[in-house]
Amino acid sequence: MAAPNSTPRQSFSSFLEVWYVQTVRAQMVASCSGHRFPTTSSVPSHGPEARGPFRRPTLYRFTAVGLLPALSLLFFCPFSVYAYDTLIPAIYLNEEQKGEFFVLMDKTGDLLIKVEDLKEMGLPSISGRILEVEGAAYLSLSSVGRGLEYAFDADRQTLKIQVPPEWLARKVWDFSTPAPSQVQRPKDTGLFFNYGLQYNGKQGLALESFGLNGQLGVRIGNLLFLSEGVILVEEKGTTGRRLLTNAVYDHRERKECWVLGDTYASSGDLGSSFYLGGLGVWKNYKADPRFPRRPLFEYQGYVTTPSEVSVYVNGVRIGSEKLSPGGFDIRNLLPQTGLQEVEIVIKDVFGREQRLSQPLYVSDAQLGKGLHDYAYFLGFRREQMGTTADRYGDLGFLGYHRYGLTSFLTLGWHGEFGKGIYNLGGDAVLSSPVGALSLSFSGSRKDGGRTASAYSLKYSFQGGSFNAALGYSRFEAAYSTLAPRCPLSQSAENTDRWSFFSGLGWHAPRFGSLSFYYYKAAEGADQNEGWQATYTRNIGQRFNLMLVYAQRPGKEKEQSSNQPEFYIHLTYYPWKETMMANLGRFGDTYQGSFQVQKTPPPGEGFGYRASVDVHTNTGKTVTTVNPYGQYKGRYGIYTAQASSEYDGTALATHYYFSASGAFVYAGGAFGLTRPVDDAFAIVQVGEIPGVRVYHNNQEIGRTDRSGKLIIPNFLSYDTNQVRIEDKDIPLNFSLKEVTRLVSPGYRSGTLIRFDSQKVQAFTGFLKILHRGKTLPVEYHRVHWKGNGRSRTFQTGRDGEFFLEEVEPGDYQGFFTWRGRKYVFDLSIPHQDDLIIEGGEILIPAE
Known part of the structure; x- marks a missing residue:
């Protein structure tokens, strides 16, 4: 010392x-x-x-x-x-x-x-x-x-x-994205009913089929009830079919969902996936889009002198911080998927620089350390749903559970049990700077028979301009799951099967993108093999070119050898439209097409698509013309489509028309709108018509004569920005705010009020009739009350007064003149004028 x-x-x-x-x-x-x-x-x-x-x-x-x-x-x-x-x-x-x-x-x-x-x-x-x-x-x-x-x-x-530096206080540098301030999570009681009409016609508009479908959703707090069905009218008769019916409890704080009724269930790649009716629970990380589900980068270090610390990811600086001597913690840095090079640069007061580099690989299959991902389902398998043979099958259980053991290792298990089948296995995902490796294995037994196994091994890498993938899976013949597998052919049933795939990709800004994919599958003596090479490149800002060459199995059963394919695809983006031209060959068949399309806007507007396709088929040249148009209106979506095919001898034409919409209710307001596919919002701007409303900076439409507009495409869980155009508000109205941030629950309805107040002024002359003479009440303080308010105003010369921000209605005023109190009634009429002229208000003295 x-x-x-x-x-x-x-x-x-x-x-x-x-x-x-x-x-x-x-x-x-x-x-x-x-x-x-x-x-x-x-x-x-x-x-x-x-x-x-x-x-x-x-x-x-x-x-x-x-x-x-x-x-x-x-x-x-x-x-x-x-x-x-x-x-x-x-x-x-x-x-x-x-x-x-x-x-x-x-x-x-x-x-x-x-x-x-x-x-x-x-x-x-x-x-x-x-x-x-x-x-x-x-x-x-x-x-x-x-x-x-x-x-x-x-x-x-x-x-x-x-x-x-270890003795000094530590500085925490948090890279997590804070939630925007003043984001509302409403829990309005909401209801929506989607409806749709479909008409299929053949030559001459003759009826081929007519369909009517509906979906009802009711949300109260965290509970959502859903039910949907369809009625189909055909030449052979009329049938009605119920589709999915369930009740979902959405627990956003715990990021968890419970369902009772029909739902889609899965136990993973080696297991089953199907609809069942019963009970289910799963982890729902979508409930908080800002929650980091993947592993985070964290670092702890020290600086002995005042220093500036900068963090770079793949050479791009994402933040700098001036730190006092002591320890510092970098937390909650969420890199993108793939190989990321994280570099920390420390520069002290003497100009000395220290660089610390650490490679990091992140995969979507990984979980952050200490996080759980799970799904459990118990119920009866829904078989042939949507058909006349719809029914519930046997009782079964299936599910999976995964856990982030470390930032680079995720472990889990999966299983399913029912109707004499027992299937149980494990999963692991391991990441390193050279890529991510996924391993899954299972064992099964059916009706007390022998144990059979299955396993899957996958590797993936993505870094910079290069990416690669490999995969291999194998299933023994006796391997069983609740849902039966689909063999390559009937002759391949009850045989071992395996599959392999590999892929490579490379991208350069000036060259474009080049990819190659190969696959092979075998089941018994049946094999399926093919490969494809693809090249894409942007030409300028408005053109995109894609070339495809592939070898795939023949479409006909007797074609055992692979057939060559070659396509040239050119896309042009002139403005809001998109033009696409395609020319290709499959074996001995040639095909060419041209298409023009315009995507409908997010709000109200028109979209269309028109295509012409020419191809050869068994020596004939077939031409198909397919026009399509869609209009998105305030109250629904309307579609018309036709398809005409001419093979040189006959013309076949089919027609399709549809109309769909929804009735919605939320927070005491209701209305008609386009179909609701997710959440929805009812925007109320006082009673002001013609006000433009924007959703995430996209114009949706204008308020109707009651000041209302419905947004049918709200995004569940996300932060939705709703903004109104203040230039459309009349001068005699005032608003406290013009932008709201709303994060709704799953398929919920929200009432968003932009309270407006009509700004009007009332002017006049206050006079008193005294002994036959009209005298002005000059320079007096007058008290008045009404509509739940009490105010005072001062008269001026000749008894003139001016009242701001008044509302139409009846008021009572009083003042003292020459030692005596006078009371009078004041009525403000309903007018659209900015300043309402009251004229002379005469008060008798007696």
Whole structure:
């Protein structure tokens, strides 16, 4: 430990002089916590360089002004005051200036600093000898021992302290995305009923089929009830079919969903996937889109001097922070998927630079450390849903559970049981800088038979401009799941099967993208093999070119060899339209097509598609023309489509027409709109018509004559921005806000009110009829009340008055004139004028 610079013992007169100067200073800044003095107003306590109000007192000033405080100190202060010299140095902690603090120096040269001041500097806890001086705890710097070094410069009045960075307070640098302020999570009671009509016609618009479908959804709090069905009219008869019916409890805080009724269930790649009727629960990370589900990058480090720390991901700086000496924690940095190069650059006050690099691979299949992902289902399998043979089968259970053991290893299990089938297995996902490896394995037994197994191994890599994937899976013949598998052919039933795939991709900005994919599957003696090479490139800003060459199995059963395919696909984006031309060959068949389309806007508007396709088939040239049009109106979506095919001898035409819409209710408001596929919102802008409404900066439409507009495509769980165009608000209306942020629950309805207040003024002349004469009530204070409000106004010359922000209605006013109180009634009519002229208001004196 470096010893402090030695200073001679002060004389008694010098001590009194210092005491006087410091006492006056302390009184001027008595409101400063801890008696700390900012470095910008640093003044030496004594010395020839002192200036300003704290300059060194002359002898006559000392004797005239300072004698009384000095005598008071001599006779009334305890002797312990004389044991320390009081200093006010500028303190530097690990080369960072912390400000000026009171420091005591004893006769041995040891320095004492208040414990509270050390905490304020960033030393939360430090071991050493603690002394109590005038009721305050001081730490002796010389008693700290190894690890702390300090040096006091009496001439410059500076104290430099150096400690290990581990002793200093830690700084937390959080990269998590904070939720936008004032985001509302409404829980309005909502209801929607989607309906649709479909007409399929053949030649001459003759009826082929007519369909009517409906979907009812009711949400109360966190509970959602859904049911849907369809009625189909065909030549053979009319049938009605129920589709899905369920009740869902959406627990957003726990990110969990419970369902009772029909739902889709799955146990993973080696298991079953089907609809069942029963009970289910699953982890729902979609409930909070900002929650980091994948592994996070975290780092802990130290800086010994004031430094600037910058974080780079793949060479792009994503943040910089100026840090004080001590430890720092980088938390909640969520990289993109694939190989990411995270680099931390530390630059200290001396210009020295340190670079720390760490590769990190992130896969969507991974879970963050300590996170769970699960789904469990118990119920009866729904078989042939949507057909006349729809029924519930046997009872079964299936599910999976995965857990993020570390930031690079995720483990789990999966299984399903029912109708004599037992299937259980495990999963693992391991990531490293060279990619992600996924392993899944299962064992099964059916009706007490022998145990059969299945396994799957997958590898993926994505980094920079290169990506690769490999996969292999194998199933034994006796391997069983609740849902029967579909074999390649009937002859391949009850045989082992395996499949393999591989893929490579490369991208360069000037060259474009090149990819290659190969697959092969075998089941018994049946095999399926093929490959495809694809090249894509943007040409300028409006063209996209794609070339495809592939070898695939023949379409006909007798074609065992692979058939070559070659396609040239050109896309042009002139403006809002898209034009696509396609030319290709499959075996001996040639095909060409041209298509023009315009996508409908998010709100109200028109979209269309028109295509012409020409191909050869068994020696004939077949031409197909397919026009399509769609209009998205305020109350529904209307579609018309025709398809005409001509093979040189006959013309076949089919027609399709549809109309769909929805009835919605939320928070006491209701209306008609386009179909609701997710959540919806009813926007109410007072009773002002013609106001443009935007959803996530996309214009949806204008409010109707009642000031209402319905947004049918709200996004569940996401933050939806709803904004109204303030330029459409009349001048005589005022709004408190024009933008709202709303995060609705799953398929919920929300009422969003933009309360408007009509801003009108009322003016007139207040006069009184006194003894047959009309006299103005000039310069009087008048009180009036009505519509739940009480106000006052002042009359002017000739009794004129002007009232702002008034509402139509009946009011009562009173005033005192010539010592007498007068009461009168005031009626403000309903008018659209900005200023309502009241004319002369005459009050009888009697």
